[in-house]
Amino acid sequence: MDPHRSGQDVLRCDLCEDPGPSMYCDVCHTNLCKSCVGEHLSDELIEHRVVPFRKRGSTLTCTKHSPKICELYCEQCNGPICSLCVSSGDHEQHKKIDIFKHFENKKAEIKEDLQELENNIYPIYQNIASRIPVQRDKVKENSQKLKSDISKHGEILHRKIDALIEKEKKRADGINNKFLVALKKQEYEYANCISEIKQSIVCLRTLLDSNDICLVSSYRLEIDRYRKLPAKPMMAKTIFFPTNVDEKKLSEQMSHARGSILRKEKQGYILKSPDSLSSPPDRTLTDLPQIISNTDIQYENPGKFRSISCLNDEEFWTCGDDNIMRLYNFSGNLVKSIQTKSGRMPRDIAVTKTGDLVYTDPWNFTVNIVKNTQIYDVVRLQKKWTPEYICCSATGDFLVVMFNFDKGEVKVVRYSGSTEKQTIQFDSEGRPLFLIPNDQCGTDCTTYIAENRNLDICVADVHKHAIIVVNRAGELRFRYTSITKPVGIATDSQGRILAADSPNNRIHILDQDGQFLRYIDNCDLYTSTPWSLSVDNDDKLVVLMKDSGSVKKIQYCL
Incomplete structure (x- = not known):
């Protein structure tokens, strides 16, 4: 070869x-x-x-x-x-x-990984990467619009500054005109005096040259009145004292409207393995949930409690069938109490990310926020819609469940401050997502709401006997119907959904996709009625027991 x-x-x-x-x-x-x-x-x-x-x-x-x-x-x-x-x-x-x-086992693993990379992961990366140029163009477009808006606002400020300058000029002219009038008056007085003095000089010279004894004897001394001079004219001078420009306040004037800020996540979401239904959560469920604390609230009628919301790991807000909202610690001590602005009882309460209390007042058709001890109306509605139940979104928005009893309609409205951003009422086929309760005054009137960590909106619809979950765009994700009457609802850091099944004295735990995980049916829940739910910062479940008024803190995950 x-x-x-x-x-x-x-x-x-x-x-x-x-x-x-x-x-x-x-x-x-x-x-x-x-x-x-x-x-x-x-x-x-x-x-x-x-x-x-x-x-x-x-x-x-x-x-x-x-x-x-x-x-x-x-x-x-x-x-x-x-x-x-x-x-x-x-x-x-x-x-x-x-x-x-x-060797064959490893080859099988390699084959599975190759298939996952080719069929799942790689297309997702390609899809996300393909959006970046579009997002970049939108950022550029937004940048141009933002600069245009800033320029327009700058023009408004310039016009206001120019108007202030013209106003100050006119004020200066007014002051100077007053000085000119005063000077003109003084000028007239001196001119008269000078004319009189000239005449006196002529008369005195005549007398000096005269030999007429009678005429000279009749002279009377008048020079004393000229020795006292009129007021001397003062030099008129108006001085302008400019104030220092406060750059901070000026910056605030330029910053009334801000664009949205693009935040980069520290880590993206984790793709699930195709051969597993769900990845193990960071905090797994315990085999046997346990009561950490059992707090008895001092209240005249504990069976009338309606809602609970954790402020932190040590304190929680409650409200009931009176016009007082109360902050307790888990030792049962009353920390603070706030009376509603209208003097009527609130329907529901929630706590914002900054620790402020918000509540709904269906009798006054308002959503209110408590800052320190002051209460402000955030939303005021027309009388056909009443705000009932509320939760605070991770984005800082309010999600409010509203009833229209006249038309028998229910909707969820998203508010950014007092601005309505979104209404969620119907599914893709135009059918109502939620049903209004039959009994406006009874227990069936509860429609609690919560937001999941993936920004899904979870509604406990008592009348439909279901947990209704829609995504952030308001599109139906799933309905969980294996529950008798869902009342209180809450979510934890793992995306799990917890719902109180009051007739059966138990709590359902679902994953974020609506798959049933387990019940909490111990922890003495059968002795009373589990009603309103909240989860503290450490993923401890806080349960308000409606009949007894006690508050149980339960550890259900590690």
């Missing part, structure tokens, strides 16, 4: 040079045809390993006992071993499997 043309030649047996060798010695790295296998194995001084040609390279020689062939794989040591390694006792208690079995 011409060595210069060997790159273009087919593979050949290294012994007889027949084309298309079907065997290969993994120890000697020799191509063999079937006829030459026996001749190659005749050299007994070397331990040969002849395999089909397609499996060449699958034989390993031991790094410690070369040229011994490794036939096993030690899972503890994570490496191939030979028979001498086994007999040495170093791997006596270790789990060992056939090296080819290990």
Whole structure:
């Protein structure tokens, strides 16, 4: 065979040079045809390993006992071993499997990972990456609009400043005009005096030149009145004292309207493995939930409590069938109490990210916020819609459940401050997502609401006997109907949904996709009625028991 043309030649047996060798010695790295296998194995001084040609390279020689062939794989040591390694006792208690079995297992893992990368992960990355140019164009477009808005606002400020300057100029002209009038008056007075003095001088000169005794004797001294001079004219001078420009206040004037801020997450979401329904959460559920604390609230009628919302790990707000909202600690001590602005009882309460209390007043058609001890109306509605239940979004918005009893309608409205941003009422086919309770005054009137960590909106619809979950865009994700009458609802840091099933004195725990995980049906829930739910910062469940008025803190996850 011409060595210069060997790159273009087919593979050949290294012994007889027949084309298309079907065997290969993994120890000697020799191509063999079937006829030459026996001749190659005749050299007994070397331990040969002849395999089909397609499996060449699958034989390993031991790094410690070369040229011994490794036939096993030690899972503890994570490496191939030979028979001498086994007999040495170093791997006596270790789990060992056939090296080819290990090889096939790894190939299967590689195949699965390859399929996941090609069919799942890679397309997602491509899809996300393809959006970046569009987002970049939107950022540029928004930047131009933002600068245009700033320029327009700057023009408004310039016009206001120019108007102030003109006003100050006119004020200066007014002051100067007053000085000019005063000077003109003084000028007139001096002119008269000078004219009179001139006449007196002429008369006195005449008298000096006269020899008429009678005329000179009649002279009366009048010079004294000229010795007392009129007021001297003062120099009129108006001085302008400019104030320092407060850059902070000026910056605030320029910053009334701000654009949205693009935040980069520290870490993106984790893709689930295709062969598993859900990834194990960071905080797994306990086998047996336990009561950490049981707080008895001092209240005249504890059975009339309606709602609870955790302020932090140590304190919680409550409200009931009177016009007082009360802040307690878990020792049962009253920390603070706030009376509603209207003097009527609130329907529901929630706590914002900044720790402020918000409540709904359906009797006054308002959503209110408490800052320190002051109460402000955030939303004021027309009388056909009443604000009933509320939760605070992670984005700082308010999500309010509203009833229209005249038309028998229910909707969820998102507010950013007092601005209505979104209304959620119907599904994609135009059917109502939620149903209004039959009893406006009874327990069926509860429609508690919560937001999940993925910004899904979760509504406990008593009338439909279901948990209704929609995404942030208001599109229906799922309905959970395996519950008798859902009342209180809450979510935790893992995205799990917790719902109180009051008739059965238990609490359902679902994952964020609506899959049932387990019940909490111990913790003395049967002694009263679990009603309103809240989860504190440490994922402890806080349950308001309606009949007894007690508050239970339950550890249900690790």
